[in-house]
Amino acid sequence: MSSRNLFKPITVGKIVPQHRLVMAPLTRFRSPNHVPTDLVAQYYKQRASAPGTLIISEATFITEAAGGYENVPGIYNPAQIAAWGKVAASIHEQNSFFFIQLWSLGRAADKNYLDRLGHKYVAPSAIPNPGVNVKYVQKKQEVEDWNKQHPEDLKPVPEEPVNPVPHALTEEEILAYIDAFVQAAKNAVAAGADGVEIHNANGYLLEQFLSESSNQRTDKWGGSVENRARFTLAVVDAVVAAIGAERTGIRLSPWRSYAQADESSSPLEQWSYVFNELERRGREGKRLAYIHLVEPRADLGSNPHAIYNKSGDNAAFVKLWSGSLIRAGGYKLESALAATDADARLLIGVGRYFISTPDLVARWRLGREPNPYNRSTFYSPGAKGYTDYPFAEELQVAA
Template identity: 40%
Template sequence: MRLLEPVRLGELSLANRVVMAPLTRCRADNPDFAPTEIMQRYYVQRAGAGLIVSEATIISPEGRGYPYTPGIWSDAQVEAWQRVTDAVHAAGGRMVCQLWHCGRLSLPDHHGGEAPLAPSAVNPEIEMFSGGAGLKKTVTPRAMTREEIAATVADFGRAAKNALAAGFDGVEVHSSNGYLIHQFLSPLANRRDDEYGGSIENRARFFFEVLDAVVAEVPAARVGFRLNPMMNRAHGLLVDENTVADFEHLVRGANRYGLAYLHLTEPFMPKQLEGAPGALAEVAPHFRPIAQMPMVANGAFDARKAEAWLEAGWCDAVAFGKPFISNPDLVERFRRGVPLAAWDADTFYQGGERGFVDYPVLGA
């Protein structure tokens, strides 16, 4: 079974090709926005993955977009993450930290009542989870100044340095799903008329400045990045007739860094893309000939589809999200060929242990 074979992504030697995808679970319910004891248990339970990509982890207070999500900007957060990575390593696992800035996908609730930062003042016009108050409508963000852009680039570099200090095996730059870097890339969210807007060279500038800052702190062969070119409407549709060409430019530019991997997401909800100009039905097969680095495919895979894509050479590893929520022993279940347990979507973000660390494992 190809899924169970070892693989090397840059300097990351993995015991198998099963990657745990980044999954926001809203369990960092403390004033420090630091990982908690149950989060440590949660990741250790899933250490059988060849690689764990941490839940999206905020690089700075300005980057927050959701309640109870952990950060990597403070000493307290670094110390708490160190306990997590130590425990994962003791269980034989490997783990990278996904670096995150939400940009316009945020609410004033997280910023002292002020509007969130973004490339341009363009409201995604969606509803976002706010915690106890339920769903709230997004507001028009404030366009970042050049000084704020430079400060945010530095925040990514500092977060990467902190991730190494916290014992992570590497980092993944969250460049997808409609968050800040993705917003800079898309002319539907980026309407700037300076060196960060207009042409794809300008709109990609922020991404490459972030990548430069990150690889200055972490060896490039331990750095991955995630893209979701076919962004669905849940986070504000960012697909137009030039999207595929724009992302081809981005991947070709990233080739020169010698990165560990490219993490590509297939369309979350393909039906939402029907009628969208330039939409791709399958993402990884399109970008495989372009990317000169290992590739991780993600998006509603089961074991059979993962095997087929690995055999076809469309990816080097496959990331699983929801199956890892309800199957801490997912790799062992693949090994034995037994059915997977179903997840309870009502507990994804509710907090507490239920639906988080209480899913059974084989033989328990």
């Protein structure tokens, strides 16, 4: 295995991961009051057990107002910064690396929760989300699990809620969001993270600006390819100015089909523009640490509306970027080995198998199978399905 690129070191911005398997960002809903607990630190420490592993945190709210789900961590107050400090330290103790993913939900938020906190439910334009939010997915999963275990006492599966009309952000509010990304990035670095990943994927606020179906603005933040990309690039530039390009990554998912205006409209022009602009900045000395690309075959695990256009192909985008690239979505050992041998600047993001397998890197290095993952504990509270997945040695002892 050691002759394969997957298990060779690679430079990513300022850090040098010792292999090319990256823990992809994974929301787990285990941070009460938006503060990561010691259990969260333990979870990441386990997954950082192979020295030199790049861990990307679960998506983390940049402000309370940018949030809108319970039990998701933030990086906007001192308690959160201190808690992330413990997480970063526990990852660094393993000689591994840590980027924090910065999240703003836009119209994917739970409006009721924002109402309770006194925040606006926002989007680029006053167009309701065609998808369902994670809160509904969670509830539905709970009922389905109950029904599987209690066939004699079936509960009705909750109906999909009708999504409310969001408030279209004013220009002033957009500028405040850019500042909030910057402050969150500074907070992440203050907490000891090696960098941040701007979450510009999967139908959340920044991607809502890129997509014609959700952005029908007529000011300079919409109406053309350049204008729809203005928010993304403004956030990139502001974060880079604050913490440095080599500490900044970005996640993009061009083929998410519901983000398109209609099935026939192609993301090629819009996302190529973003890739070209990021590449131009790279050539001018501001090369981002990486671009993290979600493959069209990826599914988000449990969100029935997170459907990617599976006929899409990222090849056109990959050609436009000459820096470090992470690709994620459906990779297994064989496909990860083949992909990294074919592209020497590539890293592979792994989601679900990193949930189930704390020693995934060590196992794959030996060609061993990962643990199977249990979907029903992806979003449930506590240690079950979180920190209790066994390492290979524990399996051997048990056998």
